[in-house]
Amino acid sequence: MNVQLPTGRELFEPKRPGSQDIAWCPGCGNFGIRNILISALAELNLKPNQVAIISGIGQAAKMPHYINANGYHTLHGRAIPIATGVKAANPELTVIAEGGDGDMYAEGGNHLLHAIRRNPDITVLIHDNQIYGLTKGQASPTTMKGVKTPTQPWGVFEEPFNPVALGVALDASFVARTFMGYFKESVEIIKKAIKHKGLAIVDILHPCVSFNKVNTYAWYREHTYWMEDHDPYDREAAFRRAIESDPIPLGIFYINEKPTFEEMVPAYRKDKTPLWKREPKLDLVEKFFEERKL
């Protein structure tokens, strides 16, 4: 890829001894996503200690180890509730939840639905390779119909999950899709997602060179297109675009500005101090007992 990389990237390059041992397969799309993410963070002038990347489990979810930022590599499917807790405890942090399509749409599907309702100000990045990588090639919720895998030898017959249509249907705050093969555009989309106030979902298409022989780099280039003249504030238009399948539209589908979870909880109405700096309100505990004497 012949692209101009922004300055500030080196901040996000980890120097920890274990961070050099990257477990991704040579040629995997995850490398491109890492590149995109680092560029987006650098271009936003963020500092590593201001960012927290919370990941689930899967190849995609190994990201926190290959980036210099606060990170928490957690459980399969649980990155979203954990990221929600992180943001609610310290709204000053830029919080990103990251994982694969199995992680976010299968095991964590229920959390995604409810995160859309709850609308924490976090960014959810889904590495959508239409397959399970880490467990070696089983179908994921986004695998296309008819694709044969070792565990679906007869070919997948379930309807593929459509995260974009789901996001629009549930009135999510920000819904986008990109293909990591388009570096610049992807950086722009991820920057907008991070800057967006509210839950931002970005479905990032990427090839799995080891287990997905169908959806290759070339396949994604041939089967996707960038939306032009699309108004992301028009929900109906967003939904029409969302259900297009071949070619797959890319870009920002939907933006719906609304209050975030952190803005709604009583914890921050009067006081913006992150929770870790707060002390028990013992005077109120005292008052509670006084009232109970009456």
Place this chain on the structure above:
Amino acid sequence: MSEFKGEVSIVLGGAAGQGIQTVEEILTNALKKSGYHVYANKEYMSRIRGGINTTEIRVSSRRVRAFIKRIDILVPFKKGTLSWVKDRLGENTVVLGEKENVEEEFLGKVNLVEVPLTKMAMEVGSQLYLNTTAAGLIVGLFHGDFGAVEEYIRKRFGSKGENVVKKNIEAAKKGYELGIKLCEEGTIRVEVERDEKVREEVLLTGTEAVGIGAFAGGMNFLSFYPMSPSTGVSTFAAQHAEEFEIVVEQVEDEISAINMALGAWFAGARAMVSTSGGGFALMSEAISLAGMAENPVVIHLAQRPGPATGLPTRTMQGDLNLVLYAGHGDFPRIILAPGSLEEAFYLTAEAFNLADKYQVPVIILTDQYFVDTYYNLPAPDVEKVRFERHIVEAKPGYRRYELTEDGISPRAVPGYGEEVVVANGNEHDEWGDITEDAELTVKMQEKRAIKKLETIKKDAPLPKLIGKEDAKYLVIAWGSTLHVVEEAIEKLGREDVALLHFSWVYPLNPKVREFFEDKVLIDVENNITGQFAELLKKEFGVEVHHKILKYDGRPFSVEEVLEGLKGVVE
């Protein structure tokens, strides 16, 4: 004439939705304010309307904190109540109420004092006032302060308008006057001395003790999914969320609840989840994450009988094994089980320091009996609550999982200090990055599962011994059975029987073993297998000699424990 001296055990019984709770609240509050010691507990069916629910209220001249089977005065609000509590009726039981609420078979057999509660309520304007009439009646029997009744009614119904308050006071007054009349006529005589100190005390429930304890411990985040009997704590937190400025969120499931709490702790909050056995079962994967990532978390688990949905509104100490073993792999945890409301307050507050310090899950085990119990107690001393923050700044070179002598790595939170914090549920190196190195794996396993556990064990407080050190018989109890066993032993009146009560249930300090030497051990547990006795066997190789177990979904009564003890020592 029926005479009650020193103490009266009153039971109210009726259908769900009939407003027995209102009677109970007015009564306990007004009697407490009048200077009587009160204790109350309820048992209820898992339904919203109908069935039979009962509330037991003990009113006494001395401190009372335990459930007894005996009923002195029974107030039935519905036919069927007597059959439901027939095992608890004695020769001296007075049934105070309307004939329509007494089943045929009991008429003539029980000591019925007819009081036209419905008629009296109707005279005030509506049957709706029946509850306040009944409450007034009982307060009248004690010659309690009517002012206290009025005050409580005002507080309780104030938001419904002046007319509602006025009518309720009128209804209560009618009841009150009848109560006094019954005494004057000599139908019922109640002689319970007042204790002026009680007026200065507070009336708390188990639920509130846990909730306010959490606030005192600095809890500022609570995520939950409703499940009886734990929901009260979440409700309590939600009701006080504005005032205490905390995050309270009802989430999609227990899996989300605990993971959210883990995230909050990772970022430095003091978070808690409140759940019951079934909900905790769903949390066990995240409990392992807490173990591996050394992520602190506080969990309140109010037990009810299982397996599965079991008896949703009843009680059991049946989830000790669940919390002891939940999660895969080896890692320590701390299990606390308060026996008194004071303990619930202090221990819950302390749970947050413990979680913060040792970076492990801390589980507060209560049960339906405990959370629904209430009594008067001196207000806990808020100044005794210690607030310890165990957070360090992430300076350059910071390593989240630094190997240390005591197994505890300094914990930094994201955003505090220049360096980043990397936590990980996969096996990791000192920086938090994934490793499969065999040598490092051994070190990390030992750090978590052995070194840290040893450190906690050394710091673990000892159980409370009530009675003589050289008593021949040692009764062992944990959690919510404290007061029942204590009172049973008191009634037994034998100097050679002592009680060892555990509110710090796990891990146990190695010194605990010394308590058991040369004793006849009697284990009292509200479950079928004696889970705590099994734990003692595993930890110390001690076998208890006798087990007194109860597992019908009901709490122990003082009488039952007394019977059980007599069977052993006499």
